[in-house]
Amino acid sequence: MPGSEYVLELKGITKIFPGVKALNKVQFQLRPGEVHALMGENGAGKSTFIKVITGVHKAEEGEMFLNGQKVDFKGPRDAQAAGIAAVYQHATSYPDLTVAENIFMGHEIIRHGIIQWKQMNAEANKLLKRMNAEFDSTAEMGTLSVAEQQIVEIAKALSTNARIIILDEPTASLTKRESEELYRIVDQLRDEGVSVIFISHRFEDMYRLATRVTVFRDSQYIGTYNVDEITNADLIKAMVGREINDLFPKPVVEIGKEMLKVEHLSRTGFFKDISFTLHAGEILGFTGLVGAGRTEVIESVCGITKPDAGKVYLEGKEIRVNKPSDAMDLGIVLLPEDRQKEGLLMSWGLGRNVTLPIMGKYAKGGLNDEKKERDISKQLLEEVDTKAVDIFQPASSLSGGNQQKVVVAKALGQEMKVVIMDEPTKGVDVGAKAEIYSIMGDLAKQGYAIILISSEMPEILGMADRIVVMCNGRLTGILDRNEATQEKILDLAMEKGPTAKGGVA
Amino acid sequence: MAGKSGRSINNVPESPVKKLIFGWEGILILVFIGVNIFCKWFSEYYNMFNLLRQMPVYLAEVFLMLVMAFILVMGEIDISVGATVCLAATMACIASNAGIPFPLVILITLAVGTCCGLINAVILTNFSELPPMIVTLSTQIIFRGIAEIVLGSGGSISVANTAGFKAISRKIGSVPLILFLVIILAVFAAIVLGRSTFGRKVYAIGTNRLAARYSGVAVQKIRFIIYTLMGTAAGLCALFMVASSYGANTTTGTGFEMDAIAMAVFGGISSTGGKGNMIGGIISAFIIVCLRIGLGQRNVNGQVILLIIGVLLIAAVALPNVLGSLKKAVKK
Numbered sequence: 001m002p003g004s005e006y007v008l009e010l011k012g013i014t015k016i017f018p019g020v021k022a023l024n025k026v027q028f029q030l031r032p033g034e035v036h037a038l039m040g041e042n043g044a045g046k047s048t049f050i051k052v053i054t055g056v057h058k059a060e061e062g063e064m065f066l067n068g069q070k071v072d073f074k075g076p077r078d079a080q081a082a083g084i085a086a087v088y089q090h091a092t093s094y095p096d097l098t099v100a101e102n103i104f105m106g107h108e109i110i111r112h113g114i115i116q117w118k119q120m121n122a123e124a125n126k127l128l129k130r131m132n133a134e135f136d137s138t139a140e141m142g143t144l145s146v147a148e149q150q151i152v153e154i155a156k157a158l159s160t161n162a163r164i165i166i167l168d169e170p171t172a173s174l175t176k177r178e179s180e181e182l183y184r185i186v187d188q189l190r191d192e193g194v195s196v197i198f199i200s201h202r203f204e205d206m207y208r209l210a211t212r213v214t215v216f217r218d219s220q221y222i223g224t225y226n227v228d229e230i231t232n233a234d235l236i237k238a239m240v241g242r243e244i245n246d247l248f249p250k251p252v253v254e255i256g257k258e259m260l261k262v263e264h265l266s267r268t269g270f271f272k273d274i275s276f277t278l279h280a281g282e283i284l285g286f287t288g289l290v291g292a293g294r295t296e297v298i299e300s301v302c303g304i305t306k307p308d309a310g311k312v313y314l315e316g317k318e319i320r321v322n323k324p325s326d327a328m329d330l331g332i333v334l335l336p337e338d339r340q341k342e343g344l345l346m347s348w349g350l351g352r353n354v355t356l357p358i359m360g361k362y363a364k365g366g367l368n369d370e371k372k373e374r375d376i377s378k379q380l381l382e383e384v385d386t387k388a389v390d391i392f393q394p395a396s397s398l399s400g401g402n403q404q405k406v407v408v409a410k411a412l413g414q415e416m417k418v419v420i421m422d423e424p425t426k427g428v429d430v431g432a433k434a435e436i437y438s439i440m441g442d443l444a445k446q447g448y449a450i451i452l453i454s455s456e457m458p459e460i461l462g463m464a465d466r467i468v469v470m471c472n473g474r475l476t477g478i479l480d481r482n483e484a485t486q487e488k489i490l491d492l493a494m495e496k497g498p499t500a501k502g503g504v505a
Numbered sequence: 506m507a508g509k510s511g512r513s514i515n516n517v518p519e520s521p522v523k524k525l526i527f528g529w530e531g532i533l534i535l536v537f538i539g540v541n542i543f544c545k546w547f548s549e550y551y552n553m554f555n556l557l558r559q560m561p562v563y564l565a566e567v568f569l570m571l572v573m574a575f576i577l578v579m580g581e582i583d584i585s586v587g588a589t590v591c592l593a594a595t596m597a598c599i600a601s602n603a604g605i606p607f608p609l610v611i612l613i614t615l616a617v618g619t620c621c622g623l624i625n626a627v628i629l630t631n632f633s634e635l636p637p638m639i640v641t642l643s644t645q646i647i648f649r650g651i652a653e654i655v656l657g658s659g660g661s662i663s664v665a666n667t668a669g670f671k672a673i674s675r676k677i678g679s680v681p682l683i684l685f686l687v688i689i690l691a692v693f694a695a696i697v698l699g700r701s702t703f704g705r706k707v708y709a710i711g712t713n714r715l716a717a718r719y720s721g722v723a724v725q726k727i728r729f730i731i732y733t734l735m736g737t738a739a740g741l742c743a744l745f746m747v748a749s750s751y752g753a754n755t756t757t758g759t760g761f762e763m764d765a766i767a768m769a770v771f772g773g774i775s776s777t778g779g780k781g782n783m784i785g786g787i788i789s790a791f792i793i794v795c796l797r798i799g800l801g802q803r804n805v806n807g808q809v810i811l812l813i814i815g816v817l818l819i820a821a822v823a824l825p826n827v828l829g830s831l832k833k834a835v836k837k
Contacts, residue, residue, distance in 0.1 A: 304719070325721035334719065342719045345712045347779065351516065356709055356720045363702045370700075378516035390515035410720070 006065070007032045007195050008053070008084075008164055013062035015048055022048040023059070026221040028214055030164065035186060035196045037210035037227070040239055041429035042399035044216040046199050050166050053197075054086045055079035085157035086166040093149055095142030100124035102141050103156045127155040131185050145291070147178035154185060165189065166197040171205050172427050175289040175455050176490065183208050201429055202456075203232060215239055240431040247434050248462030251441045255465065256280030258316070259449035260332075260418050262301065265310030270296040271473040274310070278418065278449045283440065285464030286453040288493045292470040294453050295337060298420050302327045302334045314417070328357060331417035335407050335424060337453070343407040344395045350406055351377035351391030358413045380409040384439055401432020408439055419443060420451040425459060437463060457486050469493050525784070529773040532824065533788040536817075540792050544799025551799050554679065559801070561674055561683045563794040565745040567787075568687070569765035571694040572738040574786045575731045576637075577769050578698065580711040580778020583732065585641040586739045586765065588648035589621040590758030593743035595652045598662040598753050607669030614747075615740040621648055622736015629732055630725040645762075653755050661754030670748040683745055695783035703727070711778030768793055771818050792817075 008030040015023040023045045030036050040046050051057040053064070055073030064071055066082055073079045093102050100121045109116045109123065124137035133151050135144060141152065150170055157165050167186070171179045186196055186209055198210055206213055206227060213230070215222040215238045222238050230238075260278040265271070271293035278284050286294045300307040303321035312319055314330055321327045327334070336342035344353050354377040362372050377391050384405040388398060395403055404424055411419060421440070425433045440463060444450055454460050460467055467479045469492035477492040525531060544551045569586050576583050597614040605613070621644070628640050656662060664670060675682055698704040709717035710724055718724050742761070747753055766776070772789035774781030793814055800810045 323723065324718060325723060328721045336719050341713070342715050345709060345716050347712055348709075350514075352705070356705070356717075356722070359702050359705060366701045366703060367696070368700055368702050368705055374516040374518065378514055381514050386514065388514050390517075392518060 005068075006030055007067055009065040009068075010049075010053070011063050011065075013049070013052055013059045013064070015045075015052055015057055015059045021219050023052070024219045025062070026216060026219075028221075029224070030195050030197060031212075032195055033190055033193045034212065035190050035198055035210045037198045037200065037206040037213040038216070039200070039206065039213055039235070040216035040222075041431050042401060042427075044239075044429075045219040046216055047168065049216065050086060050168060050197070050199065053079065053166065054084055080160055080162075083161060083163040084166070085160050085162035085164070086168065087150065087153040087157055087170060088168045093141050093152065095140070097141055098138050099128070099135065099141060099144070099152050099155075100137040102152055103127065103137070103159050105156070107160060123159070124155065127158055128152075130158070131155065131188070132181075145178075146173045147175075147181065147290075150174070150182065151185070154189075158189075162194070164195045164197070166199075168199045169201065169427065170198075171200060171202055173290075176457060177289055177494075179205070201427065201433075203235070204458075217241055236430055239429075247430070247437065248459075249434075249438050249441050250283075250463055251445050253281040253444045255282050256447060259314065260301075261313040261316075262297075263311045263313070265297065265300060265307050265312065267296065267300055267305065267307045271300075271470070274470075274475050276468055276475065276478065278451060280447045280449050281444050282465045283444050283450045283452055283463055285460040285467040286451060286470070287455065287457075287460050287467060287489060288470035288476075290455065291472075292493065293473040294470050295422055296473075297470070298334065298422060298451065298453060302332060302420065304334075328414060331415055333411045333414050333416040333419055335404075335411055335419070335421045337422035337426065339400070339403050339407055340396075344403060344410075346396040347394050349392040350381055350386070350388055350395055350398075353395055353406055354380050354391075354410045354413055357410065376413065377409075380413050381406065383412060384409045385435065399429070399432070401428040401436070404428055404432065404436055405439075408436070416448065418449045418451070420453070422453045423455065424452070425454075425456065457489065460489070461486065530782075530785050530788060533772065533785055533792065537788055537792045537795070540796050540799070544795060548799050548802040550802045555802070556795070556798055557676075557679055557681060557684070559798045560794060561681045561745060562749040563797055564681075564683050564687050565742045565749070566761055566764050567768070567790045567794070568690065568738045568742045568745075569735075569761055570768040570786055570790050571690055571783070572731065572735045573762075573765040574694070574769045574772075574774050574781070574783055575698060575707055576735060577766065577774050577776050578707050578711045578778060578781065579728065579731065580714075580776075581637040581728075582766070582776065583625060583637065583641045583735050584762045585621065585625060585645040585648060586735060586742075587758040587761035587763075588645040588652070589618055589736055589739035590743045590746060590761050591753065591755065592621060592648045592652045593618040593740045594747050594753035594757045595655055595662060597743055597747045598664050599655070601664045601666060601669065601747075602662070604666075607672070610669060611673075611744060614744045615737055618740020618743060619733060619737045621739065622733040625736070626729045626732035630729045633725060633728075649755070652757075656753075656755050659755055661752055663752035664747065667751050670751060673744065674748040691783070691787045695787065698783045707731070708779055711780075713779075764793075767814065767818055 006029045010026070010028045012025045012027065013023050014021065014025055026045065026049060038046050048057060052059045055076045055078050071082060094105065103124045104120050109120045121137045128135070128137060131151055131154065133148065135148060141149065144152065154165070170182055174182060189196060198205065200206060210227050212224055213227055213235070214224045215235070217239060256279055258277055259280050263275050265274045274297050276284070288294050296305070299305045301312055301321070303323045303326050306322070312321065314332070319330055321330070340346055351374055355373045359368055359373060362369050374391060381388060381391060386405045386409065387402050395406055398406065424436055428436065440450060440452070452460070452463055461484060465481050467484050467489060468475060469477045469479065469489055471493050479488060573583065573586070593614050596617045597610055600610045600613045625641055625644055629635065629637055673682060677685070698707065706717065706722045706727055709720065709722050710727060714724060743758070746757055768790040769786045770776055771793070772781065772785035772787070774786055796814060797810055800813065
């Protein structure tokens with residue numbers, strides 16, 4: 001085998017964790033200067049594979065070649081020294097330190113035991129400039145947006161002179177525009193001869209960036225394809241192992257009576273003068289760039305935060321919501337954006353998670369009826385088809401998609417009228433996504449009024465009856481399903497000229 | 506839309522008795538038996554009669570543990586309780602000496618403790634981002650400071666009319682009244698923490714406060730109740746402290762907060778929140794009480810007893826880890 005064809009090649013990699021084969025004889029080839037997508041459902045073994053490449057895990061079997069030479073990494077430091085760097089899904093940064101400190105963490109520029117701040121800041125700025133970043137190396141990491149933090153992470157990778165960069169779901173928490181910026185940076189890296197391995201659940205990312213795609217399924221290698229030769233349907237089939245005919249099963253539902261009406265809702269510094277209505281059986285999409293104020297509006301409606309002005313009506317009656325439990329009592333149920341921090345208690349069993357908001361309803365004299373609890377949670381979890389063994393296993397043991405189903409089950413247990421889903425498919429693989437959309441459609445059919453907050457354009461266009469677009473704390477337009485297009489939405493979501501942030505004045 | 510794939514999820518729990526025996530509580534029961542065998546060997550005076558006779562003064566601290574367990578499960582801490590005991594005990598003596606009828610003295614003592622707890626509760630729930638450690642450290646200094654002002658630096662106070670206090674330290678048969686009270690309250694606390702919806706919410710707060718709030722748990726209301734009750738428990742403890750010595754001084758209750766925390770942590774209640782149960786806390790409280798009595802009978806220095814308890818505590822905390830790595834080593 002000529003050594004120069006691939007910068008990185010892995011053969012027959014098997015990684016065993018106690019009780020499970022996380023990788024079963026998988027292979028992978030990376031060409032120089034190539035952007036190679038790695039796709040598969042959650043739990044397919046992508047992350048484990050990345051950790052084998054970066055020396056975090058040691059494979060039980062298999063060989064790894066770097067520029068044709070066999071290598072054997074003892075730990076992450078070896079991989080780093082060999083020019084491999086990974087940018088992980090959840091930024092592993094230090095929010096209280098500066099950008100420069102974050103970039104050079106672990107390999108600070110030191111002379112005579114003293115950190116060379118000037119030089120380090122200058123080097124950091126050079127890296128940032130290379131990526132057209134709009135912030136300085138002395139900025140505090142915690143003050144940056146997720147997208148900006150991602151740029152810092154990439155700068156960190158570059159600062160180690162990496163020739164192979166691995167991006168693990170980099171666009172998962174980015175908006176459309178921020179993703180575009182990331183694409184541009186990846187393009188630039190490729191042009192500079194850096195090879196990039198790209199993990200993503202978004203097909204958009206793959207089509208835009210990658211030349212080839214490798215698919216894993218159930219810990220096994222399925223195949224490597226040229227991106228421009230494989231159809232969407234074939235790729236999904238490769239990933240899921242079955243065909244998904246309709247990703248967005250939007251049922252035709254007759255729109256019922258008005259359920260929720262929000263009038264002139266304002267919260268200083270976050271959003272201003274927001275008015276919209278929501279009807280039974282309707283799915284109302286909420287979109288806009290991150291920071292446009294979508295989540296903030298919903299949090300005010302749900303009692304997480306308090307609005308300064310405006311009125312909210314439920315079924316024609318004005319309601320006052322001071323705390324989350326008020327909203328729940330009224331039947332307004334929020335499925336929060338961050339499953340792991342807000343939606344679930346990760347170390348708790350599934351059953352307890354599901355019944356936490358409702359246990360008071362079937363308790364006897366303040367005592368929890370555990371028998372009833374087990375029955376109710378079993379029924380709810382089965383209703384959304386959760387892939388779980390029993391109701392006692394911790395939520396953290398499930399994949400992202402199944403965790404989201406538990407969140408849905410938790411909501412279903414409540415007597416709800418209005419369901420608000422904040423980014424319900426974030427970080428969820430395509431198979432589970434389809435199931436969540438199908439549940440959403442079923443809920444609409446049953447007459448629930450649904451708000452879907454999402455940054456993913458296909459999801460919003462595919463599922464929503466009407467689309468509310470926000471920009472900079474203001475509602476810029478409400479589009480009907482028939483008239484909505486990606487261009488129209490983007491046009492409304494983009495800032496036009498200097499507008500004051502909602503309510504600052 | 507019942508389960509489309511017809512997949513069934515198991516909801517039959519494993520036996521709770523089995524869990525208790527093979528869990529931490531099982532180890533604690535063995536330790537309890539071991540400690541008793543050791544004490545019996547160590548001290549010729551260690552028998553049921555003496556145990557019951559000497560128990561009351563140590564049992565007073567168990568009241569503190571019962572509420573401290575809730576605070577620890579929430580992932581928080583209250584280190585002001587020892588000072589609260591001091592202040593409440595001082596006020597109990599003053600009230601008694603002022604000729605106030607004894608039932609009212611009881612109420613006043615409990616009220617003083619409750620007020621101290623209330624102050625913590627108000628501060629902590631209104632400024633929920635303040636760390637409980639810092640707030641209760643401050644109130645600890647304040648409460649003890651007030652007691653010192655009242656008593657004079659290093660001062661003490663004795664009760665003139667001991668009739669009431671004698672009455673609450675009396676025995677029913679050979680069993681002291683306080684043991685009944687401790688058992689009743691312990692059972693109640695165990696049910697509330699382990700079986701009630703309130704207890705479940707306390708665990709939710711300790712596991713993930715944000716998610717608990719999003720699930721409709723009234724986090725601040727629950728914190729308010731628990732911190733206030735912590736003060737009430739300190740008042741109850743103070744009452745029995747005065748009953749055991751017919752007086753109070755500026756060092757009354759010193760270190761009680763740490764004793765209460767030690768009992769709970771030794772019982773498997775993690776100070777990081779969300780873990781442990783009341784049964785473990787109660788067993789470990791009795792282990793510590795027995796150890797203190799047994800060692801005390803042979804005039805082992807109080808500091809040495811503390812040292813032994815400290816070593817036991819570290820050993821207990823380390824044991825699961827040691828067992829875990831042993832298991833691994835055996836497997837290899």
